[in-house]
Amino acid sequence: MLNEQNRSEFLETIAAKLGRPVAKVPQPQPVPVNDLAKTRLADLTQDELCKAFTDFAETQMVKCVVSQPANLLNDLIALCEHYGGGPVVVSGDERLDELGVTNALDEKYDTHVWNPEVGRDNIILAERSKLGVVFAEAGLTESGGVVLFSAPEKGRAVSLLPETSIVILRKSAILPRVAQMAERLHKMAQDGIRMPSCVNLVGGASSTADIELIKVWGVHGPVHAAYLIIEDC
Numbered sequence: 001m002l003n004e005q006n007r008s009e010f011l012e013t014i015a016a017k018l019g020r021p022v023a024k025v026p027q028p029q030p031v032p033v034n035d036l037a038k039t040r041l042a043d044l045t046q047d048e049l050c051k052a053f054t055d056f057a058e059t060q061m062v063k064c065v066v067s068q069p070a071n072l073l074n075d076l077i078a079l080c081e082h083y084g085g086g087p088v089v090v091s092g093d094e095r096l097d098e099l100g101v102t103n104a105l106d107e108k109y110d111t112h113v114w115n116p117e118v119g120r121d122n123i124i125l126a127e128r129s130k131l132g133v134v135f136a137e138a139g140l141t142e143s144g145g146v147v148l149f150s151a152p153e154k155g156r157a158v159s160l161l162p163e164t165s166i167v168i169l170r171k172s173a174i175l176p177r178v179a180q181m182a183e184r185l186h187k188m189a190q191d192g193i194r195m196p197s198c199v200n201l202v203g204g205a206s207s208t209a210d211i212e213l214i215k216v217w218g219v220h221g222p223v224h225a226a227y228l229i230i231e232d233c
Helices: 004-018 046-059 069-082 094-098 101-108 121-128 178-190
Strands: 062-067 088-090 111-113 131-135 138-140 145-150 164-170 198-202 224-230
Touching: 046 062, 046 224, 062 069, 069 101, 069 164, 069 224, 088 101, 088 121, 094 101, 094 131, 101 111, 111 121, 138 178, 145 164
Parallel strands: 062 224, 088 111, 088 131, 131 164, 164 224
Antiparallel strands: 138 145, 145 198
C-alpha cells in the first residue's frame, strides 16, 4: 500500500499531467439541470407503478405473475412447472423461509439451499439446477428490473447460473427509478447498516445485441426470467 509520502508524490504527478494543482478539498456537487432523477414516475400510485413495472418487464421477455399471499406457494409451483420443474437452487434468504417458499420447493423438487459453509459446492449445484429462486429488495419501474443484494447466504450464482431465474418481490417494494434505491442505500450507510457485498440490478433474462443490433436471449446467463409479485398493498 502507498504510504503518505508516496501517495502525495503520486497525486502530484497525476495533477501535473492534468495541468492543474492537486485538489485537496472536494469540489461541490454541480446543481442538477432538473430533478427528473427523483421525480419521474414518482407521482404514480403503487398500483400504477406495479402495472408500469410489469408492462415494461414483459417487453424484456420476463413473465410476471401478481399473486395474493394465500396463493403464493401454488403460483410459485405453477411457475416452476411452466419452466420444467427442478432441480432447484434457492437463496438462503430468511424471508423465503418465512414465506414457506423454501419448504414448498423442497417438498416438490430436488432442492439445494445456498449455504456458505459448503463453499464451491453451491456453485456446482447451481450450475446443475434448472431453476434459481431469489428474493428481491426492490423492483425498478423505469427499467422493469429488480435489485438483488448479495451476502454469504445469498450468492449471486443463484440467479445467474440456472436456466431460469424466478424472482419473488413484494408489490410495496416496487420503486419508480434507481434514484430511490440509491437514496435507500445512502440512508443505510448513514445509519451504519452493513452494506451488501454486491448490489445487482437485474433487467430480466440475459441478452445481447452486440452483433448488428440483433437481440439474442440467454447468451451469458438465464434463458428465462420470471417475477412473482406478492400483492401486499
